[in-house]
Amino acid sequence: MSSWTTGLAGDVPQGHAVRVETPSNYLNAKFTIGSWLATHDHKRIAILFAVSITAFFFIGGAAATMMRLDLATPAGDFVKAETYNKLFTMHGVIMVWFFLIPSIPATLGNFLVPLMIGARDLAFPRLNLTSWYLYVGGSIFTIAAMIAGGVDTGWTFYAPFSTMFSNTHVIYVLAGVFVVGFSSILTGLNIIVTVHTMRAPGMTWFRLPLFVWAQYATAAILVLATPVLAMTLVLVTVERLFGIGIFNPVLGGDPLLFQHLFWFYSHPAVYIMVLPAMGVVSELIAASAHNPVFGYKTMAFAIIAIAVLGFLVWGHHMFVSGQSMYAGVVFSFMSFLVAIPSAVKVFNWTATLWHGRITYTAPMLYALGFVGLFTVGGMTGLFLASLALDVHLTDTYFVVAHFHYIMVGGTVSAYLGGIHFWWPKITGRMYSDRWARFAAILLFVGFNFTFFPQYLLGIAGMPRRYHAYPPEFQTLNVLSSAGALILALGYLLPLLYLGWSLFRGARAPANPWDATGLEWQTSSPPPVHNFATPPVVTEPPYAYRMAALSRDVVDAREGTR
Amino acid sequence: MTSANPAIGAVHEPALRVAAQFEEAPQQVHAAKLGMWIFLATEVMFFGALFFAYAIARVQFPEAFAAASKHTNILLGTTNTAVLLTSSLFMVLAMRAAELGVRRATAILLVITGLLGLAFTGIKLTEYALDYRDHLVPVLDFSFDPRYAKGALVFFGFYFVTTGLHLVHLSVGNGLVLTFARRAWLGKPNTLADQVEIAGLYWHFVDVVWIFLYPCLYLVSRT
Numbered sequence: 098m099s100s101w102t103t104g105l106a107g108d109v110p111q112g113h114a115v116r117v118e119t120p121s122n123y124l125n126a127k128f129t130i131g132s133w134l135a136t137h138d139h140k141r142i143a144i145l146f147a148v149s150i151t152a153f154f155f156i157g158g159a160a161a162t163m164m165r166l167d168l169a170t171p172a173g174d175f176v177k178a179e180t181y182n183k184l185f186t187m188h189g190v191i192m193v194w195f196f197l198i199p200s201i202p203a204t205l206g207n208f209l210v211p212l213m214i215g216a217r218d219l220a221f222p223r224l225n226l227t228s229w230y231l232y233v234g235g236s237i238f239t240i241a242a243m244i245a246g247g248v249d250t251g252w253t254f255y256a257p258f259s260t261m262f263s264n265t266h267v268i269y270v271l272a273g274v275f276v277v278g279f280s281s282i283l284t285g286l287n288i289i290v291t292v293h294t295m296r297a298p299g300m301t302w303f304r305l306p307l308f309v310w311a312q313y314a315t316a317a318i319l320v321l322a323t324p325v326l327a328m329t330l331v332l333v334t335v336e337r338l339f340g341i342g343i344f345n346p347v348l349g350g351d352p353l354l355f356q357h358l359f360w361f362y363s364h365p366a367v368y369i370m371v372l373p374a375m376g377v378v379s380e381l382i383a384a385s386a387h388n389p390v391f392g393y394k395t396m397a398f399a400i401i402a403i404a405v406l407g408f409l410v411w412g413h414h415m416f417v418s419g420q421s422m423y424a425g426v427v428f429s430f431m432s433f434l435v436a437i438p439s440a441v442k443v444f445n446w447t448a449t450l451w452h453g454r455i456t457y458t459a460p461m462l463y464a465l466g467f468v469g470l471f472t473v474g475g476m477t478g479l480f481l482a483s484l485a486l487d488v489h490l491t492d493t494y495f496v497v498a499h500f501h502y503i504m505v506g507g508t509v510s511a512y513l514g515g516i517h518f519w520w521p522k523i524t525g526r527m528y529s530d531r532w533a534r535f536a537a538i539l540l541f542v543g544f545n546f547t548f549f550p551q552y553l554l555g556i557a558g559m560p561r562r563y564h565a566y567p568p569e570f571q572t573l574n575v576l577s578s579a580g581a582l583i584l585a586l587g588y589l590l591p592l593l594y595l596g597w598s599l600f601r602g603a604r605a606p607a608n609p610w611d612a613t614g615l616e617w618q619t620s621s622p623p624p625v626h627n628f629a630t631p632p633v634v635t636e637p638p639y640a641y642r643m644a645a646l647s648r649d650v651v652d653a654r655e656g657t658r
Numbered sequence: 659m660t661s662a663n664p665a666i667g668a669v670h671e672p673a674l675r676v677a678a679q680f681e682e683a684p685q686q687v688h689a690a691k692l693g694m695w696i697f698l699a700t701e702v703m704f705f706g707a708l709f710f711a712y713a714i715a716r717v718q719f720p721e722a723f724a725a726a727s728k729h730t731n732i733l734l735g736t737t738n739t740a741v742l743l744t745s746s747l748f749m750v751l752a753m754r755a756a757e758l759g760v761r762r763a764t765a766i767l768l769v770i771t772g773l774l775g776l777a778f779t780g781i782k783l784t785e786y787a788l789d790y791r792d793h794l795v796p797v798l799d800f801s802f803d804p805r806y807a808k809g810a811l812v813f814f815g816f817y818f819v820t821t822g823l824h825l826v827h828l829s830v831g832n833g834l835v836l837t838f839a840r841r842a843w844l845g846k847p848n849t850l851a852d853q854v855e856i857a858g859l860y861w862h863f864v865d866v867v868w869i870f871l872y873p874c875l876y877l878v879s880r881t
Contacts, residue, residue, distance in 0.1 A: 211679075218679035220689040286696045294689040295679070320696055324704035331819070332711055339797045341815030342808070343711060349808050354714050358707055626678070 122525065122622040137222035138625060143208035144523070145229050147516075150196050150204065151592075153236065157191035158588060160184045164564075165547075165581040168574045173565030181564030182249035183265070189252025190270060194277050195236060197508055198366065201373035202319070203228070203284050205515045206312045208523060210288055212616035212623060213306050215297025215632040220290040228283040235277030242269035251562065253363070256344030256355040260336040267337060271330045278323045278330075281369075285319030288312050297615070299634035303397070306614055306638050307390060310397045311376025314404035318365045318372075322408070326362035329355065356418055360411035368407035370504055371471075372400060374511030375442055378464045381514050382446050384612035385461035386453030389639035392445045399438035399445075406435045416487045425484055432482035439475050443468060458610070459533030463514025466541045467507055474502025477552065492562075495555025498548045506544050513540070513591060520595065521605030525622040528598035532590065540587035546580025613640050687852045694856045698863050701827075705867055708820060712874060715812050722809020726802070727878035729794055729810075730817070734785045735876040738778050739868065745774035746865045749835070749858045756851040761842050764850065768839035771861070775832040782825055789814075820871055827864045834860060 123140045126132075133141055164184050167175035176184065207225065211218055219225050242248055245266045250259040259267050292305070292313045305313075332343045333355070342348025344355040383390045390396055412420060412428030446468050455461070477499045481487050490496060517533055520526070550573040559570050566574065608617040619628050680686040716723045752767035786795075793801045794814055802810040834857045842850055 216679065220679065221693060222677075222679060224693075282700055286693060286700070289696050290689050290693045293692055294685055320700050321703050324700045325707045328704050328707035328711075331823075332708075335815065335819055339815065341796060341819075342812050343715065343815070349715070349718060349812050351714055351718065354711060358711070361707075631681075 121624060122620065123625050124525065124622050126625050135226070137218070137226060139207050139211055139219045139222065139225055140523070140623065140627075142225050142229055143204050143206075146199055146203040146207060146232065149229075149232060149236070150199055153191050153195040154588075157188050157196060158585065160188040160191070162581060162585055164188065165578040167564055168566070169578040171566050171568045171571050171574075173563075176564065178564050179249060180247075182251075182562070183247030185562055186248045186251050186270075187243060190239065190248070190274065192504075193252055193366070194274050195232075195239065197370045197504055198281055198319075199232060199277075199284070200370075200508065200512050201377060201515065202288065202312060202315055202369075203232075203280075205308075205377065205512070205519060206288060206315075206373060207284070209519065209616055210291055210309055210312055211295065212522075212619065212627055213309050213614060214292065214295060214300050215615045215628065215634065216291065216295035217626045217628070219287045220295055221287050224283050225287055228280045228287070231276055231280035231283065235273045235275070235280065238269050238273030238276065242266040242273065245269065253359060254330075254333060255359075256333055256336065256352055257346070257350070260333055261345055261347075268334060271334055275327055275330045278327045281319045282323050285316035285323070288316035289320065292316075297632050297634055300615075301634075303394065304634055304636075304638055305397075306376075307379035307393070307396050307400070308373075308376035310400050311372045311379075314400045315369050315372045318369050318404055318407065322362045322365040322369070325358060326366075329358040329362065332358075353415070353418060353420060356415050357411070357420075360414045361408075364411040364414065365404075365407045367500070367503065368403055370508045372403060374467065374471075374508040375400065377511040377515040377518075378446065378467050380612075380614070381460045381464035381511075381518050382449050382468075383639045383641065384518070384610050384614075385458060385464065386450050386455045387611065387641045388449050388451075388453035389637075389641055390445065391448035391451070392441070393638065395441055396445055399441045402438040403435060406431060406438070410435060413482055413487075416484055417491050429482055429484050433479065436475065436479055439471075443472055443475075457534070459530050459537050460514045460518035460610075462534055462537035462541075463510050463517065466537065466544075467510040467514065470502050470506030470510060470541075470544065474499055474506060477502065489558075490555055492560055493555035494551040494559050494561055497561050498551035498555060501548045501551070506548070510540065510544075513537075516591075516595075518610070519616070520598070521609045522616055522621050522623070524599060524602075525605050526598045526602030527605050527609065528602055529594050532594040536587055536590040536594070539583060539590065543580050543583030543585075543587050547577050547584050548580070550574070550576045550580075613638065683849065687849060690852065690856055691859075694859050698859065701863060705823075705870075708823070709870065709874070712816050712820070715809075715816060716878075719806075719809025719812060722806035723813050724879035725806040726810035726813035726817075727876065727880070729792065729802075730876050731785050731788055732876055732880065734781055734788070735872060738781050738785075739872050741774050741778050741781065742865050742868050745771050745778070746862055748774065749861045753851070753854050753858050756842070756854040759850075761845055761850065764854065765839045765843035768835050768842060768854070772832050772835040772839060775828055775835065778828060779825060779832070782821065817875055820875070824864065824867055824871060827867070831857070831861050831864050 123138055133145065136142060136145075161184075163176060164181065167173055167181060167184075169175075173181070207219070210216075248263070248265045248267055248270045250263050250265070250267060254267070254271070292309060296305075335341050336343045336345060336348070336350065340348060342350040344350040344352050346352060379390055379396060410428055410432045412424050413432045416425050416429075446464075477495070481490055481496060481499060514537075517528070520528055554570055554573050554577075557570065557573075559566055605621040607620050609621075610617070615628075615632050615634070616623075618632065676683050676686050680689070748767050748771040752764050752771060755763040755767055789795055790799060793799050796811055796814050796818070800811060800814070801807075838850075838853055838857050841853070
């Protein structure tokens with residue numbers, strides 16, 4: 098991260114006349130490493146998070162690449178079965194807790210929420226920095242587990258395997274996830290309090306950008322669901338270390354209890370991952386179509402509805418676990434209900450395009466990719482929510498394909514789209530949109546190549562988490578592995594052209610996309626305290642038509658038209 | 659925040675120092691209080707999962723839990739309940755004193771609160787030592803009537819996890835209360851009443867956790 102910052106810093110000629118003219122911003126205010134590691138500035142902390150989660154994304158991605166290489170042949174000759182178990186465990190643990198959950202909230206959310214509501218910082222800047230250090234602390238445990246030899250429980254830590262039978266370094270990873278959970282809780286707490294107490298004059302609740310609504314709802318889930326996971330991990334540790342029967346039936350525990358507690362967190366965690374992505378996409382589509390978001394209030398209520406319903410559907414992970422059939426019926430019904438607010442959002446995004454002045458920049462391509470892939474992922478979710486069908490599909494590649502469509506096709510697309518969209522604001526530089534569009538298309542193609550065959554494999558009956566398989570599944574597996582290579586290339590590309598833009602990119606204007614929103618009214622990159630003069634909000638969000646109208650009026654008055 | 663009563667040692671409050679991210683003091687106070695409430699919501703979910711697991715285990719082993727509960731030290735447990743409730747009384751008095759702007763009284767009341775918290779800790783540790791003497795500590799030394807041994811082991815597992823986590827929370831509260839006592843004595847804070855209120859919220863939460871723990875652990879079969 099230091100080379101990153103010195104790269105930026107190096108662009109400002111030191112001790113030169115130009116430096117006086119360069120307005121001070123949060124990046125060139127101070128240059129030392131200490132000024133980053135002890136910063137209280139939400140914008141710098143967002144960048145600390147972005148760099149850390151990017152590193153973990155590529156570690157988790159490397160594990161996935163090795164799995165796909167192994168699955169290119171039926172024999173499973175690339176890695177041993179135990180190694181394969183450790184690979185998918187590390188892939189899951191890292192991607193869920195060290196990438197996806199902090200991805201949008203801790204980076205874009207951290208950077209943008211104060212800017213979007215017109216505040217100088219989050220409510221608790223020190224807590225924000227603490228959150229990053231907790232993330233680092235948790236990651237040390239996880240890396241230690243990897244170096245010590247890995248863990249083979251799967252990211253779900255199902256008891257009693259995790260408490261009694263696994264001979265791998267379970268405790269390290271439990272500790273890592275436990276600590277990083279508190280990082281999430283602190284980020285969530287900070288965002289809730291900030292949205293409640295720090296809004297600029299005139300920034301009423303129904304003037305908040307949908308991105309902020311999404312961050313707010315996500316923060317509520319982070320605060321209410323994560324502690325349940327924390328306690329679950331404590332109890333797993335107690336059983337594993339001291340042999341107290343909590344989950345293991347031999348000792349008098351209840352294994353279903355583990356699944357209930359785990360999914361009570363981990364299903365809402367899916368919405369921790371996808372709600373912020375929905376917020377990002379709402380901003381991207383409105384700005385690229387130069388149109389107000391269709392049905393703004395229904396969009397806000399849909400976000401809240403998804404967050405609330407997300408707490409009531411965990412049992413759909415347990416249809417074949419032996420839970421009560423009646424519970425299964427209720428959980429199935431609740432799961433179908435989630436489709437309603439989700440569909441409201443998809444229809445409203447589509448309607449936002451209607452009569453829009455659409456520009457197909459890279460962020461828009463990512464956003465459109467999100468809408469398509471999220472729709473496929475969501476619809477296949479309904480297959481899995483159906484009790485009878487789930488008996489056939491559970492623990493097959495159909496499930497793997499379904500949640501990757503939501504988490505990778507959905508969340509990662511939106512995250513990358515958001516990074517591109519706000520890149521000029523964050524770094525003050527423009528990147529090559531041509532390369533960015535190429536990468537977006539490459540990712541879309543590579544993603545579908547990788548994961549669509551997995552739906553077919555799942556329907557055909559290929560179970561997940563096996564390192565070898567019968568030869569008749571090979572064609573689809575080779576397709577999937579080939580797609581994974583395209584996907585890997587697509588993820589490496591942005592590193593190159595975005596990295597390049599830091600040094601050679603054109604200086605970004607304050608509002609390169611002609612977008613509404615307070616964050617575009619301050620300079621790029623923003624000054625340390627975000628706004629030269631405290632903003633006052635006088636119009637609803639996404640006032641694109643109004644902006645166009647007033648531009649016309651000004652043009653007419655000045656006789657330019 | 660309430661203006662001081664000049665008759666009882668008026669405090670000339672220095673101009674409020676507001677953190678850089680806030681516009682004005684009321685906003686900062688609002689944020690701080692809301693932050694503590696949200697944190698307590700987190701804590702409720704944290705302990706909620708634990709109580710849920712306890713409930714499942716108790717349904718599994720009703721007789722063993724009743725038998726094991728009889729071996730807890732009801733005298734020390736009840737004394738501790740009284741000590742903790744009394745500490746909460748002093749916490750409330752400290753808050754009132756801070757509202758009235760009486761710094762020294764606030765400090766003294768906070769110190770009493772903290773001392774009661776420390777007394778609770780001492781009694782609890784004594785109780786742990788007696789539990790060890792009675793062979794009630796899983797892993798280290800545990801023996802129980804063989805009819806109930808399996809369930810009793812689970813009971814005492816929960817006993818140590820729940821009271822242990824409670825004690826950790828109480829110790830954090832103790833640190834908080836004594837820090838604010840020092841600040842109040844030295845006259846440093848300018849938002850004393852709000853700070854004490856926030857510490858009090860936490861203190862009472864820890865108290866409430868104990869109020870649930872006490873019957874769950876000590877009173878199972880002593881109705």
